[in-house]
Amino acid sequence: MTVHLSNLEFYAYHGVPDAEQEVGHRYRISADLHLRDCPATETDSIDDTLDYARAAAIIQSVVTSQQLRTIERLAALLADQLLEDFPRLNQVDLRVEKIAPPMPFLLESVGVSLSRRQDRGI
Numbered sequence: 001m002t003v004h005l006s007n008l009e010f011y012a013y014h015g016v017p018d019a020e021q022e023v024g025h026r027y028r029i030s031a032d033l034h035l036r037d038c039p040a041t042e043t044d045s046i047d048d049t050l051d052y053a054r055a056a057a058i059i060q061s062v063v064t065s066q067q068l069r070t071i072e073r074l075a076a077l078l079a080d081q082l083l084e085d086f087p088r089l090n091q092v093d094l095r096v097e098k099i100a101p102p103m104p105f106l107l108e109s110v111g112v113s114l115s116r117r118q119d120r121g122i
Contacts (some may be wrong), residue, residue, distance in 0.1 A: 001034075001037075001038035001041070001049070002032050002033065002034050002035070003032075003033040003035065003049070003050045003052050003055070004030075004032055004033075004054055005029070005030060005052060005055060005057050005059070006030050007027055007028055007029075007030055007034060008028065008029045008030070008031075008056055008059055008060070009027065009028050009029075009099070010026070010029070010060055010064055011024055011025070011027075011064075012025070012027050012055070012063050012064050012067075013027055013067045014027070014067060014068045014069070014070075014071065014074060015067050015069065015070070016070070016097075017033060018056075021067050021101065023100045023122045025047055025098050025099065025100070025101065025102075026098075026099040027046065027061075027063055027071075027074075027096065027097065027098055027099065028095075028096075028097040028109065028111075029059050029063065029078070029094065029095070029096055029097075030079075030083070030094070030095040030117070031055070031059065031092060031093065031094050031095075032054075032090065032092070032093040033050055033055060033082065033086070033091075033092055034090050034091040034092070034093070035049065035050060035087055035088050035089060036088055036089070036090040036118075037088065038088075043050075043114075045121045049088075050086055050088060050089065054081060054085070058081055058082060058085055058095065059078060059082075061082050062074070062077055062078050063078070063080055069099075070108075070115075071096045071098060071111060071112050072112050073115075074096055075096045075112050075114040076104065076116075077090045078092075078096070079094055079115075079116035080116070081106050081113055081122055083116060083118050089101050089118060091115065091116065091117045091118065092099045092112075092115070092116050094113065094114045094115075095112075095113050096111050096114070097109040097110065097111030097112060098110050105114070
């Protein structure tokens with residue numbers, strides 16, 4: 001089972017130049033959260049799946065609670081936090097985009113994709 005969170009948008013203060021960290025930008029995050037199992041298909045209980053509202057709140061907290069230089073680091077912190085907070089998660093696939101970055105080009109966004117699997121020591 002995969003839970004999808006598509007195009008969450010936040011305003012945050014990440015960037016290589018200090019000026020970017022002062023002014024801030026809009027960021028767009030999408031996540032595919034792969035569950036090892038999902039008893040909710042039988043039980044209809046939120047306790048047996050992944051609470052996507054809680055996942056969105058975790059993403060918002062990570063994105064807005066600190067300042068980073070790279071979106072690569074932001075993606076890694078997001079994946080690590082989601083895997084830590086949801087034991088049922090087996091894999092996280094993230095897309096992190098900076099919307100309308102300050103560049104001498106017209107483009108909608110720049111971004112990175114990252115996949116992380118739960119390390120069970122196996």
